[in-house]
Amino acid sequence: MSVSTPTTDDLADWYTDLTWTRAALYALVLLGVVFFLAPLETGLMTAFKSNAAVIRTLPFLPPFGDGFTLDNAQFAWNHLSGPLLNSLVMSIPATLFTVLFASMAAYGLTMVDWRGQLAVLSLFLVGVFVPYQAVLVPLARFWNNILPLGKMVAPYVAALPYFTENHAVLVPLIITHVAYGIPIITVLFRSYMQTLPTSLVESAMIDGASVTKIYYRIIVPLCKPMFAVVFIYQFTQIYNEFLFSLTLIGNASSSAATVTLVLPSLGASVSGMDFGVRMSASLLAAIPTLIIYVAFAEQFAKGLATEA
Amino acid sequence: MGEINLSNLTKRFGDVVAVNDLDLEIEDGEFLVLVGPSGCGKSTTLRCVAGLETPSSGQIRFDETDVTYRVPQNRDVAMVFQDYALYPHMTVRENMKFGLEEEPDYTDEEREERVESVADLLDIPDLLDRKPGELSGGQQQRVALGRAIVRDPSVFLMDEPLSNLDAKLRATMRMELQHLQEDLGVTTVYVTHDQTEAMTMSDRMAVMNDGELQQVGEPLDLYHAPANLFVAEFLGEPNMNHLNGTVDDGRFVADSFTYPFDDSVLDDVEDADDVVLGVRPESVEILDDDPEAVSLGDREFEMTVDVVEPMGNEHVVHLDFAADASESLTAIADGMRRIEEGESVIVHLPHDAAHVFDARTGVALHNRRVSFDGSSDQLDEPRV
Known part of the structure; x- marks a missing residue:
């Protein structure tokens, strides 16, 4: 407040600062912006073009006149609204449970002392490196033959509004995602918790706080930035996941099909590719992750900054 | 109410012996300073008393009750850390109240009152609704002290609480701490590497080196009649x-x-x-x-x-x-x-x-x- 530069000088300052290297830098930045944003812009434009306009006009130009249509978007919405809901019903609880359990596990493995800690931690580390493809068959066997949880909960799921018996398959799917997410999220939380001063926990112990109280009163509030990071990461991960959905749900025509199952076939047919529909559907499918990123952007940045 | 008895206390970290066969008796209401160069085992001793470390062997007794393996939650001690360890996401009031939440014989209003009276005692009532990050080092130090006092424990443990303050403030706080301890009459174990702090504040001081207790006694006794060369050279400036x-x-x-x-x-x-x-x-x-x-x-x-x-x-x-x-x-x-x-x-x-x-x-x-x-x-x- 006390020191303010007179605004009249700003333009002059800017002009004198404008050397050739600076101009080149700006040009490079601009090029980068175009390079990264052009595909997005093209997709957005194509989403609102009729088939004829897609063929006749340059891809990145906006639609005009007869070329503009909302039919693609309408079509995409009609086919994707169900799967979109299914995806959210799967992703949101799966993300919440993963983050909750992983933060607890990390707390227990980092801030609490007990025997055999290292052995358990190494199990988590191994879990990070198990590839999805390797477990697909056992996974299907497990949920279909050994523990047919989907069939067991089907009547209860069907009793809920909107849902059908088919949706019961989402329950084992959620559990699978939680199980698969916990190792990596635990490791992320652990590395963050290791940067917290141990004296905070010690002080809370001396103040009489129990292990659980230290977790929810001290550790959770202090890990807020990390919660944002893993929430975004894990939500995106689960929402975009394809293999588990394919294995457990089976096909795109199921009423429980997730977005990732339906999207590949939308707008593709033997007669050719309907680019308008495909672009509309893709953008529609991307909206939930976009919302999450925007909502947590500030905390996310904080989390990345403190982690570095 | 706050007699501490350490007998044959030994703490090893792997092959390193941090504290070796330490015997020390601390009377009720006494201000005892543990002093020695860094790495001499004084902090480890304090952490054993707090319950943050478990001794490898030996016994710790409070008022003749064996607490060697008791968790810190059940020892009725309060500790001031070198980095103050204030919870950054809580206001000063919440920080000070945190330790009271587990005390069963308070109602919520009584807790609130207790916090305010201790804040008055330390001259920090206007800081109560601020977060630790908005306070200066000296103010944080006071809050840390307040958080310990509020709980009215039978023992205060202080781990170099003044070492992050500038020299002027340290001298003032030294005196204030002494007054506070005298008024409250609570047994205090104070760890420092600063011989001036040890000499000026303590009722008795215990000089440690290499995990071994060198000498215990009143400051002037130790200064004029050191038991060995280490104590003689450690105390006094210039050497x-x-x-x-x-x-x-x-x-x-x-x-x-x-x-x-x-x-x-x-x-x-x-x-x-x-x-x-x-x-x-x-x-x-x-x-x-x-x-x-x-x-x-x-x-x-x-x-x-x-x-x-x-x-x-x-x-x-x-x-x-x-x-x-x-x-x-x-x-x-x-x-x-x-x-x-x-x-x-x-x-x-x-x-x-x-x-x-x-x-x-x-x-x-x-x-x-x-x-x-x-x-x-x-x-x-x-x-x-």
Whole structure:
């Protein structure tokens, strides 16, 4: 407040600062912006073009006149609204449970002392490196033959509004995602918790706080930035996941099909590719992750900054 | 209410022995300072008392109750950490109330009142609704102190609580802490590496080195009658003069000078050969006489002034016997005297100023005579 530069000088300052290297830098930045944003812009434009306009006009130009249509978007919405809901019903609880359990596990493995800690931690580390493809068959066997949880909960799921018996398959799917997410999220939380001063926990112990109280009163509030990071990461991960959905749900025509199952076939047919529909559907499918990123952007940045 | 008893306390981290066979009794209401160089095991000892570390062997008793393996939650102690450990996401009020939440005999209003009264005591009522990040170092320190006081524990544990403050503030807080402790009358164990803090604040101090307890006693006892060379050199600023030599024919013989011992010293020294002569800088007298004009007395030496450090009230004078001599002395002279570097002076070491230590074990053989009753808790066994 006390020191303010007179605004009249700003333009002059800017002009004198404008050397050739600076101009080149700006040009490079601009090029980068175009390079990264052009595909997005093209997709957005194509989403609102009729088939004829897609063929006749340059891809990145906006639609005009007869070329503009909302039919693609309408079509995409009609086919994707169900799967979109299914995806959210799967992703949101799966993300919440993963983050909750992983933060607890990390707390227990980092801030609490007990025997055999290292052995358990190494199990988590191994879990990070198990590839999805390797477990697909056992996974299907497990949920279909050994523990047919989907069939067991089907009547209860069907009793809920909107849902059908088919949706019961989402329950084992959620559990699978939680199980698969916990190792990596635990490791992320652990590395963050290791940067917290141990004296905070010690002080809370001396103040009489129990292990659980230290977790929810001290550790959770202090890990807020990390919660944002893993929430975004894990939500995106689960929402975009394809293999588990394919294995457990089976096909795109199921009423429980997730977005990732339906999207590949939308707008593709033997007669050719309907680019308008495909672009509309893709953008529609991307909206939930976009919302999450925007909502947590500030905390996310904080989390990345403190982690570095 | 707050008597602490450590017996044979040993803490090992792998192969490293942090605390070795420590015996210490702390009376109720006492202000005991654990002091020593970094890595001497003083913090580990404190953390064992707090319950943050489990001793490898030995026993910790509070009021005759064995608490060696009790978790910190059940020890009724409060601790002030070096980094204050304030919870950054809570306001000062919440920070101070946190420890009270687990105390069953308070209602919520009583907790609130207790926090406010302690805040008044520490002169921080206007900080109650701020977050720790918005406070200065000194204010954070007060809050940390308040958080400990609020719980009204039977023991305060303090781990270098003043070391992050600037020198001026540290001196003020030193006095305030002493007053607080006196008023509250709670047993306090205070860890520091700063001998000034230890000397000024403690009822009794315990000097540690290398995981071993060197000596316990009242500060002045330890200063005037150190049990060994380590304690002698650790206490006092500037350090005690340390002169290596041998006892020969009733005299102390060093490379550059000889110093006759009087009978009381010789009785104590007995048949030791290699000894260390220790003389406090304030006992070294620089005489006004011109060395050219007078002849030297019995315990007088001609020395050259090497460096003079003016402190204002006094000068710290570094003296050499000769340019290439291995021995030198540090003396304290009055601040109003003119002493030039390079000047030749006569230095007198009074006969009753000598401390004599066994050069091999470091054990004190003879301590200088002082007028007050120097009853020091000397250790029975030599421990160096």
